[in-house]
Amino acid sequence: MRVKTLKVIFSFPATVDAMAMEEYCGERGIPGRLIPLPPSISAGCGLCWCAAPEDRDKIEKAARDAGLRVGGVYELML
Amino acid sequence: MIIEVNAMGDACPIPVVKTKNAIKSLNGGGGVVKTSVDNEIAVQNLTKMAQQKGYEVKSEKLGEASFLVTMTIGEGAESVDDVPETCLVAPESAPRRNVVVVISSDKMGEGSEELGKTLLKSFVYALTQQDELPATVMFYNGGAAMTCEGSPCLEDLKTLEAEGVEILTCGTCLNFYGLSEKLRVGEVTNMYSIVEKLSGASLIVKP
Numbered sequence: 001m002r003v004k005t006l007k008v009i010f011s012f013p014a015t016v017d018a019m020a021m022e023e024y025c026g027e028r029g030i031p032g033r034l035i036p037l038p039p040s041i042s043a044g045c046g047l048c049w050c051a052a053p054e055d056r057d058k059i060e061k062a063a064r065d066a067g068l069r070v071g072g073v074y075e076l077m078l
Numbered sequence: 079m080i081i082e083v084n085a086m087g088d089a090c091p092i093p094v095v096k097t098k099n100a101i102k103s104l105n106g107g108g109g110v111v112k113t114s115v116d117n118e119i120a121v122q123n124l125t126k127m128a129q130q131k132g133y134e135v136k137s138e139k140l141g142e143a144s145f146l147v148t149m150t151i152g153e154g155a156e157s158v159d160d161v162p163e164t165c166l167v168a169p170e171s172a173p174r175r176n177v178v179v180v181i182s183s184d185k186m187g188e189g190s191e192e193l194g195k196t197l198l199k200s201f202v203y204a205l206t207q208q209d210e211l212p213a214t215v216m217f218y219n220g221g222a223a224m225t226c227e228g229s230p231c232l233e234d235l236k237t238l239e240a241e242g243v244e245i246l247t248c249g250t251c252l253n254f255y256g257l258s259e260k261l262r263v264g265e266v267t268n269m270y271s272i273v274e275k276l277s278g279a280s281l282i283v284k285p
Binding site (some may be wrong): 002014015018019022025033035036 | 193200203206245
């Protein structure tokens, strides 16, 4: 049985924002990865940024610095 | 003595269990056991059980989901305890699945190459989240890069491999793309094995 852990999820209104987030964070070593949006969350884009909860502040700052639109921030067991 | 067993709606192996119990209640005195079931798999399981014990057996289809299996047990018949209470014929509701996923490109779908690469990464991640994992994930042509050094899918593929999923990459393709020394997950395969795996698959998934 797959073990689930608490994750922080950033949703985006558009796929271009999600993909730009991946590029921005990848270039700067900001933790997390792009995954399909969990079914329990509704957003414009079907991809989301997923990371450990302790990295939430770091990622929120990255999104602001990059000028990216974030739809919502959630904490889920995934 | 005639015993009627109602096993309508019972899942395997309950019809066999109920019938065995009815036969035991004859206490070696012989008799007829009539078992009602609602599917052909149960008919087959009961028939096989009777044949194993040497009982006379016949089955009748009474309706769309109604069958009657009649066993005649002779006096002094041997115990049925040695007949296993497991499905002799696998029920259709639990087929053995041999799902093979085929990845023939480093992107998913047509249109934007950038989006396609992102989609494929998401697909492979989503595979790791399935309750039922595929038996095999195979890579060929442009997909061969996904199992090699630098692939964004390596971590997820290694997770799948650790869970018992077979990861196969076409050797011809690795050679063509100069990746033979850069395989980082799974094994090298050839066209014969690819054809064999695809031909034997219960379901082929191609993103």
